[in-house]
Amino acid sequence: xxxxxxxxxxxxxxxxxxxxxxxxxxxxxxxxxxxxxxxxxxxxxxxxxxxxxxxxxxxxxxxxxxxxxxxxxxxxxxxxxxxxxxxxxxxxxxxxxxxxxxxxxxxxxxxxxxxxxxxxxxxxxxxxxxxxxxxxxxxxxxxxxxxxxxxxxxxxxxxxxxxxxxxxxxxxxxxxxxxxxxxxxxxxxxxxxxxxxxxxxxxxxxxxxxxxxxxxxxxxxxxxxxxxxxxxxxxxxxxxxxxxxxxxxxxxxxxxxxxxxxxxxxxxxxxxxxxxxxxxxxxxxxxxxxxxxxxxxxxxxxxxxxxxxxxxxxxxxxxxxxxxxxxxxxxxxxxxxxxxxxxxxxxxxxxxxxxxxxxxxxxxxxxxxxxxxxxxxxxxxxxxxxxxxxxxxxxxxxxxxxxxxxxxxxxxxxxxxxxx
Amino acid sequence: xxxxxxxxxxxxxxxxxxxxxxxxxxxxxxxxxxxxxxxxxxxxxxxxxxxxxxxxxxxxxxxxxxxxxxxxxxxxxxxxxxxxxxxxxxxxxxxxxxxxxxxxxxxxxxxxxxxxxxxxxxxxxxxxxxxxxxxxxxxxxxxxxxxxxxxxxxxxxxxxxxxxxxxxxxxxxxxxxxxxxxxxxxxxxxxxxxxxxxxxxxxxxxxxxxxxxxxxxxxxxxxxxxxxxxxxxxxxxxxxxxxxxxxxxxxxxxxxxxxxxxxxxxxxxxxxxxxxxxxxxxxxxxxxxxxxxxxxxxxxxxxxxxxxxxxxxxxxxxxxxxxxxxxxxxxxxxxxxxxxxxxxxxxxxxxxxxxxxxxxxxxxxxxxxxxxxxxxxxxxxxxxxxxxxxxxxxxxxxxxxxxxxxxxxxxxxxxxxxxx
Numbered sequence: 001x002x003x004x005x006x007x008x009x010x011x012x013x014x015x016x017x018x019x020x021x022x023x024x025x026x027x028x029x030x031x032x033x034x035x036x037x038x039x040x041x042x043x044x045x046x047x048x049x050x051x052x053x054x055x056x057x058x059x060x061x062x063x064x065x066x067x068x069x070x071x072x073x074x075x076x077x078x079x080x081x082x083x084x085x086x087x088x089x090x091x092x093x094x095x096x097x098x099x100x101x102x103x104x105x106x107x108x109x110x111x112x113x114x115x116x117x118x119x120x121x122x123x124x125x126x127x128x129x130x131x132x133x134x135x136x137x138x139x140x141x142x143x144x145x146x147x148x149x150x151x152x153x154x155x156x157x158x159x160x161x162x163x164x165x166x167x168x169x170x171x172x173x174x175x176x177x178x179x180x181x182x183x184x185x186x187x188x189x190x191x192x193x194x195x196x197x198x199x200x201x202x203x204x205x206x207x208x209x210x211x212x213x214x215x216x217x218x219x220x221x222x223x224x225x226x227x228x229x230x231x232x233x234x235x236x237x238x239x240x241x242x243x244x245x246x247x248x249x250x251x252x253x254x255x256x257x258x259x260x261x262x263x264x265x266x267x268x269x270x271x272x273x274x275x276x277x278x279x280x281x282x283x284x285x286x287x288x289x290x291x292x293x294x295x296x297x298x299x300x301x302x303x304x305x306x307x308x309x310x311x312x313x314x315x316x317x318x319x320x321x322x323x324x325x326x327x328x329x330x331x332x333x334x335x336x337x338x339x340x341x342x343x344x345x346x347x348x349x350x351x352x353x354x355x356x357x358x359x360x361x362x363x364x365x366x367x368x369x370x371x372x373x374x375x376x377x378x379x380x381x382x383x384x385x386x387x388x389x390x391x392x393x394x395x396x397x398x399x400x401x402x403x404x405x406x407x408x409x410x411x412x413x414x415x416x417x418x419x420x
Numbered sequence: 421x422x423x424x425x426x427x428x429x430x431x432x433x434x435x436x437x438x439x440x441x442x443x444x445x446x447x448x449x450x451x452x453x454x455x456x457x458x459x460x461x462x463x464x465x466x467x468x469x470x471x472x473x474x475x476x477x478x479x480x481x482x483x484x485x486x487x488x489x490x491x492x493x494x495x496x497x498x499x500x501x502x503x504x505x506x507x508x509x510x511x512x513x514x515x516x517x518x519x520x521x522x523x524x525x526x527x528x529x530x531x532x533x534x535x536x537x538x539x540x541x542x543x544x545x546x547x548x549x550x551x552x553x554x555x556x557x558x559x560x561x562x563x564x565x566x567x568x569x570x571x572x573x574x575x576x577x578x579x580x581x582x583x584x585x586x587x588x589x590x591x592x593x594x595x596x597x598x599x600x601x602x603x604x605x606x607x608x609x610x611x612x613x614x615x616x617x618x619x620x621x622x623x624x625x626x627x628x629x630x631x632x633x634x635x636x637x638x639x640x641x642x643x644x645x646x647x648x649x650x651x652x653x654x655x656x657x658x659x660x661x662x663x664x665x666x667x668x669x670x671x672x673x674x675x676x677x678x679x680x681x682x683x684x685x686x687x688x689x690x691x692x693x694x695x696x697x698x699x700x701x702x703x704x705x706x707x708x709x710x711x712x713x714x715x716x717x718x719x720x721x722x723x724x725x726x727x728x729x730x731x732x733x734x735x736x737x738x739x740x741x742x743x744x745x746x747x748x749x750x751x752x753x754x755x756x757x758x759x760x761x762x763x764x765x766x767x768x769x770x771x772x773x774x775x776x777x778x779x780x781x782x783x784x785x786x787x788x789x790x791x792x793x794x795x796x797x798x799x800x801x802x803x804x805x806x807x808x809x810x811x812x813x814x815x816x817x818x819x820x821x822x823x824x825x826x827x828x829x830x831x832x833x834x835x836x837x838x839x840x
Contacts, residue, residue, distance in 0.1 A: 121582070122542070127665060149597075149660055149661060152597060156668055157666050158579060158580055158668070160542065162757040162758070163630065163757060165630070174754035175704075175753055175755070176753065177572060177750075188703070210583065210585070210673075210674070212834050213595050213836045214837070237754065241573055242664070244575075245547060245575055245662075245667060248575075248577055249750065249751070252756035253631070253754045254755070282597060282607070283608070333595055334657065335592050335834070337583060
C-alpha cells in the first residue's frame with residue numbers, strides 16, 4: 001500500500017509515524033485542561049472529542065468520546081470501528097471539502113500532554129517469543145530447551161492492570177524479597193536487577209461471555225488495536241518468587257505502553273505469514289488468516305546525563321510464535337470472560353542473534369556480559385536515572401505507521417513509611 | 421463477646437448467621453427490580469439504599485449507596501466504615517427509638533435475590549495453606565516438601581477478576597488443553613478434573629499508590645471485609661499449563677464468593693494468635709496485631725438428584741500461615757498499586773487430617789482414593805450437575821457470625837461455535 005495523502009502537510013512526510021494511513025487513537029490534554037480523546041495526524045492531534053461535542057462527528061446513537069479513554073468506542077464493535085476510520089479518513093484526506101470546518105480542531109502535538117489511551121480492564125502477559133523462552137531457559141535453568149507445553153500452548157499469566165502506565169511515566173525501583181543462591185536466608189530491599197521486556201500489546205475491543213469458548217476467527221474480530229509495551233521486570237525478585245505459581249511482584253511495579261493505539265485496520269497491510277510450526281497446533285488454535293505483523297522494533301537506553309540514547313536492540317514483531325488472536329482464543333476458550341480494555345502483552349520479543357534480544361537479562365546474559373553503550377557506560381541491568389525507550393513502526397511504500405515512543409525512567413526506590 | 425440483641429427478633433436466634441453483631445453488606449433485588457445495597461439482619465435485609473435515598477441514612481458528603489455495589493463505601497475509608505457500623509447498630513439495637521421509621525425498610529431474605537456485593541477491581545489468589553501446599557507437592561511432585569520460598573513469601577499469583585461470580589451462579593465445565601502423562605501430544609476438550617478450593621477472600625477497601633510500599637499496620641487498616649471464596653479449578657488443565665508461569669486457564673472459568681461481606685470489625689472478636697513460625701519472617705511481614713481469625717469452615721457436595729448434601733470437609737480459617745494483611749503488604753510492597761475492590765483469596769485452607777482437606781484433589785489424593793458421599797455415590801472430582809457449597813461462621817458466646825452459603829453447580833461444557 002502507498003501513502004494516502006492528507007491536507008495536513010506534516011502527515012505526508014515519509015518519516016512521520018502518523019500519516020493518514022495510520023490514524024491512531026490517544027488521549028491528550030493541553031495546558032492542564034481535562035484529558036480527552038484525540039487522533040494523531042502528522043505532527044498534529046485531531047480533537048475528536050470536541051468534534052463530537054459540536055456535532056461534527058458522531059458514531060452510534062450516544063456520545064462515546066465524552067470520556068477520557070477509548071473504551072466506549074471499543075464497545076461499539078468492529079463495524080463502528082470501520083465507520084469511524086472512514087469518517088476520519090474523509091475529514092483528513094487531501095482535497096476534503098470539510099477542511100475548512102475541521103482545521104480548527106487540529107492541535108500541535110508539541111503542545112499536548114499524552115495520557116493513558118484506555119482504561120485497562122485486566123492485563124495478561126504472554127510468552128510468545130521463542131528465542132526469549134530459549135534464552136531464559138538457558139540463563140535460568142541451564143538449558144535452552146523449551147518448556148514441554150511451549151509449542152502447544154500460548155503460555156500466559158495474569159498481570160496487574162493497576163500497574164499499567166502511559167509512556168513518559170517514571171517508575172520507582174521496586175522493593176522486594178530476594179535470595180542470593182549462596183545465602184541461607186532471603187533479604188529485603190531495592191531490586192538490583194531491574195530490566196525491560198520489549199513487547200507489543202494487543203487491546204481487546206469487544207468481550208466474550210463467561211462460560212462460552214470462542215474461535216480464532218472471533219478472536220481476530222475482537223482485537224481493537226496494538227500498542228508498544230514495556231513490561232518492566234525485577235529479575236532478582238522474580239527469580240526467588242516465581243516457583244511454583246509464576247511471576248508476581250517482580251512484574252507488578254510498572255508496565256508502560258505507547259500513548260497511541262494503532263488500530264488493527266491500520267496494521268492490516270503489514271500482515272505476514274505465520275512462523276513454521278515445529279509441531280501442529282491443536283485445531284482450536286489454528287488461524288485461517290494468520291494474525292502476525294511486520295513491525296520493526298527498537299530499544300534505546302540513555303543514562304542520566306548521557307548526551308544521547310544508545311540503541312541496544314533491534315528486532316521485529318514477526319518473531320513471535322503465537323498471534324494475539326491465538327492468545328486471546330486460548331485465554332477465552334476455558335470460558336474466561338474477556339472485556340473491552342483487556343490488554344494482552346505478546347511476551348518478550350527476541351530474534352535469533354544477540355542484536356535482537358528484547359531484554360537486558362538476555363543482552364547481558366544474566367548479568368555476566370555487560371553491554372557497552374555509545375558513551376562508554378556499561379550496563380548489566382538498569383541503574384537509577386536510566387531512560388529506556390521502545391520504538392516501533394511498520395514500513396509501507398513511502399510511509400510509516402508508528403506508535404509514538406514508549407519511554408520511562410527508573411527512579412530510586414521509595415522508602416517504607418517509618419523505615420530507615 | 422456476647423450476643424447484642426436487636427428488635428428484629430430473628431437476629432437473636434443463636435443459630436442465625438446474621439445477628440446484630442454481624443451486619444454484613446450485600447446487594448439484593450426483589451421481584452426483578454434494580455439491585456441495591458442491603459445489610460443482613462436475622463432473616464431480613466435492611467434496604468440501606470432506600471434509607472439513603474430518603475435521607476434517613478447518610479455517610480459522608482455525597483450518596484454512596486446509590487450504586488449496586490459497596491465500592492463507594494469502601495473508598496470512604498476506615499473512619500466512615502466505623503461510623504456506618506455504629507449508625508446501623510443504633511437503628512437495629514433492641515429499644516432503638518427509630519424502630520418505627522426503620523422497620524419499613526426491612527425486606528425478607530426469602531423474597532430477595534442476591535447479587536455481587538462489589539465490583540472486583542482485580543483478583544489475586546494466594547497459597548497460604550501449609551497443609552495444602554504440602555499435599556499438592558506430595559500429589560504432583562512426589563514430595564511434601566514446601567517450595568524453598570514458601571516459609572518466607574506469602575506466595576500469590578494474579579487471577580482473573582472477570583471470572584468472579586456471586587454464590588448461586590452455576591459454572592460451565594471448562595474446555596481446555598490437557599495432556600496425559602503417557603500421551604505423545606496434548607488434546608483439547610472438557611476438563612475431566614474439575615475441583616473446588618475452599619478459601620476465604622479479603623476485600624481491599626482503600627488503595628495504595630503506585631511505587632509506594634506499605635507496612636503491615638497500613639495493610640490491616642485497608643481491609644474492608646471478608647467473604648467465603650471457592651476458586652473452582654480444572655486440575656488437568658492446570659497441570660499441563662502451569663509451568664513455568666503459573667496457573668492460568670485452569671483457574672479462569674469461575675471463582676464464587678459468598679453474597680455477604682462480613683466486615684473486619686465484625687470479625688475482630690474472633691482474632692486468634694499467629695501460627696508458630698518455622699523460620700522468622702522478614703521484618704516487613706511481621707504483624708504487631710496478628711490478622712488471623714477463628715472461623716469454622718465446611719464443604720458440602722450434593723450430586724444432581726441426591727436427597728441431601730454430604731459434608732466432605734471441615735476446617736478453620738485459622739489454619740493459614742499468612743494473614744490477609746501480610747499478603748496485602750507483600751502485594752503492595754514492590755510498589756504495586758492496590759485499589760478498592762481488590763479481592764485477595766487466602767489460598768486453599770486444609771488442616772492436618774484428611775477430614776480437613778479443602779479440595780477434592782487432596783480428599784481423593786489426586787483421584788486415587790475416591791470419596792464416598794452419604795448417598796453412596798463416589799467422587800474423585802466434580803461431575804456435571806453436582807452442587808458444591810462452602811459454609812463458614814465464627815462462633816461467639818450465644819451467637820454466630822456467618823457469610824451466607826457460597827454455592828454453585830457445575831454444568832456441562834458449552835460447545836465452541838461451529839464445532840461438533
